[in-house]
Amino acid sequence: MPLLEVDNLEVSFGKHQALRGVSFTLEKGERLGIVGESGAGKSMAAFAVINLISEPGRISGGSVRFDGRDLATLPPEELRKVRGDRIAMIFQDPMMTLNPVLTIGTQMVETLQAHREISFAEARRIAIEKLDLVAVPSAEARFDSYPHELSGGLRQRVVIAISLLCDPEIIIADEPTTALDVTIQAEIMALLIRLCEDTGMGMILITHDLAVVSESCQRLAVMYAGKVIEEGAVNAILQAPQHPYTRGLINALPQMNSRGGLLTQIRGTMPGISELPEGCAFHPRCDFANAACKTAIPELRPLGAQNVACIHAGALKETV
Amino acid sequence: MHLLAFLIRRLFQAIIVMLVISIIGFSIQSNLGDPLRELVGQSVSEAEREVLRDQMGLNDPFFTQFARFIGNAVQGDLGTSYFFKKPALEVILDKFPATFELVLAATIMIFTLSVPAGIYAALHPKSWGARLIMSASIVGISVPVFLTAIFLIAIFSVNLGWLPSFGRGDTVEMPWGWETGFLSLDGLSHLILPAISLASIMLPLFIRLIRAEMMETMRTEYVRFAWAKGLHSKRVWLTHAFRNTLLPVITVGGVQIGTLIAYTILTETVFQWPGMGFLFLEAINRVDTPLIIAYIIIVGLIFVVVNTIVDLIYTLVNPMMKLPGAAA
Numbered sequence: 001m002p003l004l005e006v007d008n009l010e011v012s013f014g015k016h017q018a019l020r021g022v023s024f025t026l027e028k029g030e031r032l033g034i035v036g037e038s039g040a041g042k043s044m045a046a047f048a049v050i051n052l053i054s055e056p057g058r059i060s061g062g063s064v065r066f067d068g069r070d071l072a073t074l075p076p077e078e079l080r081k082v083r084g085d086r087i088a089m090i091f092q093d094p095m096m097t098l099n100p101v102l103t104i105g106t107q108m109v110e111t112l113q114a115h116r117e118i119s120f121a122e123a124r125r126i127a128i129e130k131l132d133l134v135a136v137p138s139a140e141a142r143f144d145s146y147p148h149e150l151s152g153g154l155r156q157r158v159v160i161a162i163s164l165l166c167d168p169e170i171i172i173a174d175e176p177t178t179a180l181d182v183t184i185q186a187e188i189m190a191l192l193i194r195l196c197e198d199t200g201m202g203m204i205l206i207t208h209d210l211a212v213v214s215e216s217c218q219r220l221a222v223m224y225a226g227k228v229i230e231e232g233a234v235n236a237i238l239q240a241p242q243h244p245y246t247r248g249l250i251n252a253l254p255q256m257n258s259r260g261g262l263l264t265q266i267r268g269t270m271p272g273i274s275e276l277p278e279g280c281a282f283h284p285r286c287d288f289a290n291a292a293c294k295t296a297i298p299e300l301r302p303l304g305a306q307n308v309a310c311i312h313a314g315a316l317k318e319t320v
Numbered sequence: 321m322h323l324l325a326f327l328i329r330r331l332f333q334a335i336i337v338m339l340v341i342s343i344i345g346f347s348i349q350s351n352l353g354d355p356l357r358e359l360v361g362q363s364v365s366e367a368e369r370e371v372l373r374d375q376m377g378l379n380d381p382f383f384t385q386f387a388r389f390i391g392n393a394v395q396g397d398l399g400t401s402y403f404f405k406k407p408a409l410e411v412i413l414d415k416f417p418a419t420f421e422l423v424l425a426a427t428i429m430i431f432t433l434s435v436p437a438g439i440y441a442a443l444h445p446k447s448w449g450a451r452l453i454m455s456a457s458i459v460g461i462s463v464p465v466f467l468t469a470i471f472l473i474a475i476f477s478v479n480l481g482w483l484p485s486f487g488r489g490d491t492v493e494m495p496w497g498w499e500t501g502f503l504s505l506d507g508l509s510h511l512i513l514p515a516i517s518l519a520s521i522m523l524p525l526f527i528r529l530i531r532a533e534m535m536e537t538m539r540t541e542y543v544r545f546a547w548a549k550g551l552h553s554k555r556v557w558l559t560h561a562f563r564n565t566l567l568p569v570i571t572v573g574g575v576q577i578g579t580l581i582a583y584t585i586l587t588e589t590v591f592q593w594p595g596m597g598f599l600f601l602e603a604i605n606r607v608d609t610p611l612i613i614a615y616i617i618i619v620g621l622i623f624v625v626v627n628t629i630v631d632l633i634y635t636l637v638n639p640m641m642k643l644p645g646a647a648a
């Protein structure tokens with residue numbers, strides 16, 4: 001049984017659905033990449049996994065099976081014990097993630113003390129150890145610093161150190177490098193992957209960048225308009241994408257276009273959650289769309305080694 | 321180093337503010353009433369008046385008179401009260417403890433009530449308790465202070481007979497001649513109704529301010545991150561959200577507490593509280609110009625001091641702020 005099994009997760013804001021069915025699995029120590037256009041619901045999916053959707057949004061369907069329990073329906077106190085301890089999260093913008101009026105040390109020690117019976121001195125020792133681990137220079141001094149005294153890259157290292165404090169089984173990283181200078185993006189990414197490999201920690205990596213996923217993850221989930229439309233092993237999907245949208249994404253990548261064909265952009269734009277078309281949300285942009293696509297929303301179904309939500313999926317093979 | 325630069329800069333600002341207030345005070349003096357009539361009465365002839373006028377320097381050019389006024393003021397001489405026949409500053413400072421304790425009691429009430437009420441209303445905006453607090457605060461904002469005062473007197477003094485409705489009651493003498501009402505039961509019971517009236521002016525405002533700022537911080541990324549770290553709700557609410565709520569509340573709140581001093585004029589008059597505000601209104605009735613000016617200058621000074629203290633507290637709470645004005 002997988003460590004984490006997200007099944008048909010839905011999130012609603014009033015009558016609009018921001019997530020319309022997110023499904024994926026993660027084995028212990030595995031890394032999953034979630035890709036999709038801006039607004040596809042990647043961040044929403046990440047927060048829904050730890051059941052941290054802010055009002056007025058709410059989880060309106062589906063389940064998040066983690067270690068035999070459903071996080072979507074877990075009582076608040078049980079949920080609190082999972083967050084930060086067994087599943088940690090890194091946010092997109094390190095400039096906004098840390099509390100400006102508390103020292104780095106305070107924000108680290110409180111995390112440990114929320115989950116362990118531990119003295120301040122012991123918590124401080126662990127905190128400095130983790131700061132060292134993520135290569136924060138002069139960690140002892142940084143322990144007493146305030147966030148504004150640190151650069152963006154350093155702050156993201158601190159955030160990563162915080163997420164590592166309780167040795168979580170899964171770390172969710174929501175575009176951990178997009179807010180950083182290009183020069184340090186690769187550094188932070190390499191750090192995360194190394195930490196996962198060294199500790200056997202699983203990761204859900206949210207990114208726009210399919211190339212990053214292909215280098216660092218074993219599994220891939222592609223999201224479109226609040227739904228996972230293709231999910232499976234990275235290699236399988238990259239070699240034989242089954243969903244027309246996934247194919248479009250891959251064809252738009254220079255590195256992936258090994259056949260030397262033309263780089264093609266998918267025409268049109270993704271609809272917002274209040275303007276979804278009938279049937280398959282992708283059909284207005286899809287070259288394979290027919291009458292059936294305009295009426296029924298396709299389910300995510302197994303096809304070969306992966307899962308695909310497209311009624312043409314099997315038949316598409318010949319046309320690749 | 322920062323502190324020193326801050327204090328110097330603040331001192332400079334204070335001098336400018338006090339200078340402006342002095343100009344206002346001085347122009348009141350030279351336009352309101354005839355000091356000569358107050359001093360010598362009607363029986364003196366016009367020729368004699370003119371001599372006196374010359375002696376007192378009332379015929380000197382404007383700037384000379386103003387310079388003399390400032391010179392005296394700096395030495396603590398704000399003139400002699402016509403009515404009390406004593407230095408105006410002395411008369412005012414005699415009443416300072418009464419007003420200070422009234423404002424302090426009201427401030428403590430405002431703080432201890434608005435913080436829990438504001439936090440509660442922010443965290444449970446849809447609950448009945450929050451709705452009650454918010455509608456009560458709208459009513460509170462729109463009721464004028466003297467109505468509140470009269471209402472309180474009618475219920476607690478006249479009907480129930482629980483609390484006295486005027487005066488300060490027994491006071492205890494402290495070092496430097498400070499008369500305090502805090503140390504006697506009678507003094508405290510006299511303090512309750514005036515302090516509630518005075519607090520009622522700012523309480524709704526503070527509750528709404530704290531609620532709004534708290535709701536704002538609850539939506540920030542760092543509060544979300546605090547939840548993601550698995551912290552207990554109390555820790556997220558109080559340490560992460562409320563600490564950040566405090567910053568804007570202190571800035572706005574500090575100014576408002578200063579404004580409370582202005583409201584003491586009304587409150588003290590209704591409760592015949594022997595403070596500076598009551599004295600000020602009496603001084604206006606008697607056209608006791610030196611006393612009026614002394615009051616204005618003292619209150620101006622209090623404003624400057626309060627604002628400086630508020631800024632200092634702000635920098636203590638906010639690590640990102642160097643002391644205002646001290647930045648290189």
Ligand SMILES: Nc1ncnc2c1ncn2[C@@H]1O[C@H](COP(=O)(O)OP(=O)(O)OP(=O)(O)O)[C@@H](O)[C@H]1O
Pocket residue numbers: 013018036037038039040041042043044045056057272273
């Ligand atoms: N508070 C909200 N109320 C209503 N809709 C919301 C709210 N927050 C987000 N959404 C909608 O949910 C959808 C998913 O947003 P999300 O932030 O998860 O996208 P994303 O894939 O992470 O995009 P990006 O790559 O830009 O981070 C968006 O269409 C957004 O409009």
Ligand SMILES: [Mg+2]
Pocket residue numbers: 042043044174175
């Ligand atoms: Mg996002």
